[in-house]
Amino acid sequence: MDTPQQTTVGKHNGHAHIQGWGADLDHENRPAYPKERTPPRLEGLHWHEPDQQAISQEVLHSNERPGLTPVFGTSVPPSGLSGMIRRSAFKYSENDMRHWLMLLLADRINMLEGLGDDLMHGHIPNIFAEMGWKSELKYNRAGAIKKVAIASAVVGLGYYLLKQRKQRY
Amino acid sequence: MLAMDYRGPYRIRVTQKPEPQIEHPNDAIVRVTRSCICGSDLHLYHGMVPDTRVGSTFGHEFVGIVEEVGPSVEKLKVGDHVLVPFNIFCGSCFFCQKELYGNCHNTNPEATAVGGIYGYSHTAGGYDGGQAEYVRVPMADIAPTVIPTNMDLDDAVLLTDVFPTGYQAAEMGEIKEGDTVVIFGAGPVGIMAAKSAWILGAGRVIVVDHIDYRLEFVRNFAQCEIVNFKDVRDMAIHIKKMTDWLGADVCIDAVGGEAMGDFMQTLTGAKMKLQAGAATALHWCINSVRKGGVVSIVGVYGPTFNAVPIGNAINKGLTLRMNQASVKRHLPRLIEHIQAGRIEPKQIITHRLPLEEVADAYHIFANKLDNCIKTVLIPPRAVH
Numbered sequence: 001m002d003t004p005q006q007t008t009v010g011k012h013n014g015h016a017h018i019q020g021w022g023a024d025l026d027h028e029n030r031p032a033y034p035k036e037r038t039p040p041r042l043e044g045l046h047w048h049e050p051d052q053q054a055i056s057q058e059v060l061h062s063n064e065r066p067g068l069t070p071v072f073g074t075s076v077p078p079s080g081l082s083g084m085i086r087r088s089a090f091k092y093s094e095n096d097m098r099h100w101l102m103l104l105l106a107d108r109i110n111m112l113e114g115l116g117d118d119l120m121h122g123h124i125p126n127i128f129a130e131m132g133w134k135s136e137l138k139y140n141r142a143g144a145i146k147k148v149a150i151a152s153a154v155v156g157l158g159y160y161l162l163k164q165r166k167q168r169y
Numbered sequence: 170m171l172a173m174d175y176r177g178p179y180r181i182r183v184t185q186k187p188e189p190q191i192e193h194p195n196d197a198i199v200r201v202t203r204s205c206i207c208g209s210d211l212h213l214y215h216g217m218v219p220d221t222r223v224g225s226t227f228g229h230e231f232v233g234i235v236e237e238v239g240p241s242v243e244k245l246k247v248g249d250h251v252l253v254p255f256n257i258f259c260g261s262c263f264f265c266q267k268e269l270y271g272n273c274h275n276t277n278p279e280a281t282a283v284g285g286i287y288g289y290s291h292t293a294g295g296y297d298g299g300q301a302e303y304v305r306v307p308m309a310d311i312a313p314t315v316i317p318t319n320m321d322l323d324d325a326v327l328l329t330d331v332f333p334t335g336y337q338a339a340e341m342g343e344i345k346e347g348d349t350v351v352i353f354g355a356g357p358v359g360i361m362a363a364k365s366a367w368i369l370g371a372g373r374v375i376v377v378d379h380i381d382y383r384l385e386f387v388r389n390f391a392q393c394e395i396v397n398f399k400d401v402r403d404m405a406i407h408i409k410k411m412t413d414w415l416g417a418d419v420c421i422d423a424v425g426g427e428a429m430g431d432f433m434q435t436l437t438g439a440k441m442k443l444q445a446g447a448a449t450a451l452h453w454c455i456n457s458v459r460k461g462g463v464v465s466i467v468g469v470y471g472p473t474f475n476a477v478p479i480g481n482a483i484n485k486g487l488t489l490r491m492n493q494a495s496v497k498r499h500l501p502r503l504i505e506h507i508q509a510g511r512i513e514p515k516q517i518i519t520h521r522l523p524l525e526e527v528a529d530a531y532h533i534f535a536n537k538l539d540n541c542i543k544t545v546l547i548p549p550r551a552v553h
Contacts, residue, residue: 015367015372017392018367018392019510019511019512020364020367020368020506020509020511020512021367021368021370022346022367022368022369022370023368023506023509023511024340024368024369024370024502025346025369025370029502030340030369030502031340031498031499031501031502031503032268032337032340032341032495032498032499033340035269036267036268036269037267037268037498038266038267038268039266040260040265040266040267040268040270040498041268041498042260042311042497043244043311044243044244044245044310044311045260045261045310045311046243046310047195047260047261048261049261049275050193050195050259050261050275050308051193051194051195051241053192053193054192054193056192059278059279059295060278060279060291061278061279062278062279062280062281064281065278065281067278068278069274069275069276069277069278069285069294070193070259070275070276071193071257071259071275071276071285071307071308072276072277072278072279072285072294072295073285073291073294073295073296073297074192074295075222075224075225075226075291075295075296075297076222076223076224076225076291076295078222082222086220090279094280094281094282094472097473100219100471100472100473103219103220103292104219104442106220107216107219107220107221107222108177108216110177110222110223111176111177111178111180111223113223114176114177114223114224115176115177125176125180125182126182127180129182129528130176130179130180130181130182130528131179131180131528131532132528132529132530132531132532132533133532134529135529135530135532135533135538135539136532136536136538139533139538139539140536140538
C-alpha cells in the first residue's frame with residue numbers, strides 16, 4: 001500500500017484518505033499521454049506487416065478499404081436471404097445510411113432463419129430459457145407475473161377485437 | 170466445446186460448437202478460465218449493433234491458458250496464463266504505431282471506423298468471443314499479457330476492458346489537480362472511472378445514475394459524491410448548482426446507447442432504434458460541463474447517428490475526447506496500481522455463474538436483478 005502523493009497545492013491535500021489519490025497527476029505517469037505516441041512500447045513485435053490469413057470462407061469487406069485485412073474473424077459467414085442482404089449492404093459505404101439499415105434488416109431476418117434452422121433440425125427452442133426467465137422468476141417474481149399479465153391482457157384484447165370484427169362481417 | 174450462442178435479440182443459449190483452429194500463423198488458442206459480461210455486450214444482446222449474426226459467440230473480457238500456438242509465435246508459450254485485451258490489433262499499422270491499438274487498421278475488414286474486437290459482431294471483425302471454453306486469439310506475440318503470479322484472476326479479467334476503459338475515460342478528461350469530475354453511469358466502467366479520477370488528482374468526483382444500489386456501491390468503493398437523477402428535475406441546473414453555477418471541469422459519459430432519463434431519447438434511440446442509441450448521458454455531459462471544459466466519451470453507441478446538442482459544445486468551446494480504450498498501453502501502469510493496493514477491481518464482481526447459465530447471467534445483468542454489478546462466467550473446463 002502506498003501513501004497518497006503529496007502535491008504543492010495545499011487546498012487539495014484533504015484527499016489523503018483516498019487511496020492512490022494523485023498517483024498519476026504527473027503526465028509522466030499517465031500511460032495514454034500524449035494521445036499519439038511513437039514508437040509503440042510493444043514487446044514481441046517481429047513483423048512490419050502481419051502475414052495474410054488464408055481465406056477459407058466468404059468474408060465481406062467495407063468498400064472504404066481496398067480489400068481484406070491481413071487478419072479477420074470467421075465467426076459466421078453470410079448465408080441465406082440475410083446473407084444476400086448483407087452482400088448488398090456492403091456495396092454501400094459506412095458513410096451511407098443504407099449500409100447500416102440493410103445490415104439491421106438482415107439481422108432481423110437472420111433471427112427468423114435461425115428459428116427455421118432450429119425447427120428443421122428437430123430442435124424446438126426453449127424461448128423462455130433463452131431469455132433467462134428462470135432468473136426473472138427467481139429475483140423478480142412480482143415483475144414476471146406483471147409482465148405475463150400485461151402480455152396476456154394484450155393478447156386477449158387482440159383476440160376479442162378480432163372476434164368482434166369477424167362477427168360484424 | 171461449450172459456447173454462448175446468440176439467437177436474436179434477448180435470446181441466447183449455450184451450444185456445442187467446434188473448437189477454434191489456428192487460422193493465422195500468429196494465432197493462439199486459449200482455454201478460457203474467466204469471462205465477463207460487459208455492459209456493451211448488452212447492446213449486442215438487445216440487437217442494437219448492425220451485423221450481429223445468429224450463431225455468434227460474444228465475450229471480449231476473458232483470461233485463459235494458452236493451449237496451442239501458431240507457427241510464427243515466438244514469445245507466448247503453451248501453458249501461459251494470460252489476460253487478453255479486448256482490442257485485436259496488429260502493432261504495425263499506421264494507428265498501432267501511434268499506440269492507438271483500439272483503432273487498428275489491419276484486423277477488421279468489415280468496418281474502417283473500428284478495429285477488431287472479440288465477440289462483438291461482424292461490424293467489429295467477425296471474431297468469436299470468450300464466452301466459451303476456447304477462443305482463437307490473433308496476434309499472440311503482442312496482445313496477450315501473462316498474468317503476474319501474485320495477481321488474482323478476478324482482478325486480471327477486469328484488466329481486459331473495464332479498468333482500462335474507466336481509466337482512459339478519466340485520462341481523456343485531461344484532469345488537472347483539483348478538477349471537479351462528473352461521471353454519468355455507475356456501472357462497472359463508471360465505477361472504475363470514478364476511482365481513476367482520484368488517481369489522476371481530481372478534487373471532486375460526482376457519479377450520476379438512477380440505480381440506488383449501484384450509487385451506494387460507488388460511494389463506498391470510490392468515496393465520491395452521488396446523484397440519483399430520478400431526484401433531479403434538470404441535470405444541467407443540478408450540476409451547475411453543485412459547482413458555483415459554472416459547470417463541471419470534466420464530464421464523462423460512461424453509459425452509452427442504453428441510457429435512461431429522457432423519454433424521447435430512450436424511445437427513439439434504445440427502443441425504436443431510430444438513432445444509434447439513447448444519447449441522454451452525452452446530452453447531459455455537454456450541457457453540464459463548464460465552458461472550455463472536457464467531455465470524455467467511453468459509452469458505446471452504434472455507427473449511425475445520434476441527436477446531441479453539438480451547437481452548445483461549439484458555443485462553450487468544449488474539448489470532446491473519445492475512443493475505445495487502448496488496453497495494452499495502459500496495462501503496465503494499471504497492474505502497478507493493483508499491486509500497490511490503490512485499487513482492487515475485483516470488488517465489483519457480484520455474480521459468478523457457470524457458462525451453462527449464460528442466458529440467466531445476461532438477463533440478471535441486463536435487468537439489474539439481485540443487485541448485480543458485474544458478472545463472471547466460469548466455463549466447465551476452466552478448472553481442468
